[in-house]
Amino acid sequence: MPELPEVETVRRGLIPVVQGQTIQDVQVNRPDLRWPFPKDMAKRLSQETITVLRRRSKYLLADLSGGETLLIHLGMSGRILISGTTLGTFITKHPIQKKHDHVVFNFSNGVRLTFNDPRRFGTIDIFETEREHENKYLRYIGPEPLGNEFDSTYFTDTAKSRKASIKNVLLDQRIVAGLGNIYACESLYRARLSPKRKACDISKKLLDTLVIHIRTVLEEAITAGGSSLRDFRQANGELGYFQHSFAVYGREFQPCKTLNCEGKIVRVFQSGRSSFYCPKCQK
DNA sequence: ATGGGGGCCTGCCGGC
DNA sequence: TGCCGGCAGGCCCCCA
Numbered sequence: 001m002p003e004l005p006e007v008e009t010v011r012r013g014l015i016p017v018v019q020g021q022t023i024q025d026v027q028v029n030r031p032d033l034r035w036p037f038p039k040d041m042a043k044r045l046s047q048e049t050i051t052v053l054r055r056r057s058k059y060l061l062a063d064l065s066g067g068e069t070l071l072i073h074l075g076m077s078g079r080i081l082i083s084g085t086t087l088g089t090f091i092t093k094h095p096i097q098k099k100h101d102h103v104v105f106n107f108s109n110g111v112r113l114t115f116n117d118p119r120r121f122g123t124i125d126i127f128e129t130e131r132e133h134e135n136k137y138l139r140y141i142g143p144e145p146l147g148n149e150f151d152s153t154y155f156t157d158t159a160k161s162r163k164a165s166i167k168n169v170l171l172d173q174r175i176v177a178g179l180g181n182i183y184a185c186e187s188l189y190r191a192r193l194s195p196k197r198k199a200c201d202i203s204k205k206l207l208d209t210l211v212i213h214i215r216t217v218l219e220e221a222i223t224a225g226g227s228s229l230r231d232f233r234q235a236n237g238e239l240g241y242f243q244h245s246f247a248v249y250g251r252e253f254q255p256c257k258t259l260n261c262e263g264k265i266v267r268v269f270q271s272g273r274s275s276f277y278c279p280k281c282q283k
Numbered sequence: 284a285t286g287g288g289g290g291c292c293t294g295c296c297g298g299c
Numbered sequence: 300t301g302c303c304g305g306c307a308g309g310c311c312c313c314c315a
Contacts, residue, residue: 076309119292180308271287
């Protein structure tokens with residue numbers, strides 16, 4: 001489901017709910033999602049207080065008072081449902097689900113978080129906070145696209161040695177963190193670059209433009225509360241609305257939105273995934 | 284070393 | 300109405 005803006009939206013919504021709160025107990029309804037759950041998961045989490053809720057790429061990271069960090073990845077279909085019974089101002093924000101509720105976190109203040117994930121591509125892990133750089137999921141993740149490390153120099157240097165298409169380069173989490181199919185397509189549209197162009201063939205000027213557009217499209221999407229396809233929800237249960245701003249994603253056969261462009265959006269397959277673009281104005 | 288394809292899962296939608 | 304194929308926001312693994 002979620003790319004960087006959706007995960008960031010979830011994080012921002014969860015902060016007031018869980019930060020500073022103590023996990024009372026954890027109900028684990030199956031042994032694994034995509035990968036086996038970490039050893040003694042429920043035991044290691046219970047009675048731990050969440051000090052900070054962070055995000056790295058598409059991963060949510062909850063730092064715990066005892067020196068470990070809980071890592072959660074939502075995969076394609078993962079959701080974190082919030083419910084609560086004891087908070088004065090707090091009501092249940094999501095309908096009660098049942099199917100695919102794999103892990104339930106009960107907090108001592110009465111709040112309950114439920115990890116629901118039909119396709120089970122999600123991930124949960126626990127690692128020593130100080131050893132984040134050694135974690136198998138985070139180890140090779142590239143720079144954050146909204147951070148200072150991801151700049152024109154870095155991206156030009158990286159792209160010039162890559163013979164893969166620019167679309168596949170944007171999806172490579174070792175090169176830049178957090179982009180998925182939607183925001184890769186949308187940034188390429190804004191930069192007027194075809195997703196099929198080999199990264200190493202693109203001029204520095206265009207790559208610089210692409211860096212800027214990656215940033216702005218992600219920032220706009222975060223401001224909009226992410227994109228709601230199928231059932232992505234913000235933590236408060238509301239839909240994100242960035243999907244209304246898509247220029248190309250999911251718009252096959254529809255007219256290009258560029259002023260005076262007569263093109264129609266096409267869909268092509270790259271490495272088994274759909275890319276959407278306007279062949280007339282993206283070269 | 285890098286790039287591409289397969290596979291992991293369930294749900295939904297369109298066509299017959 | 301029901302069945303089947305295709306597709307879906309991700310990412311690890313394997314092979315050339």
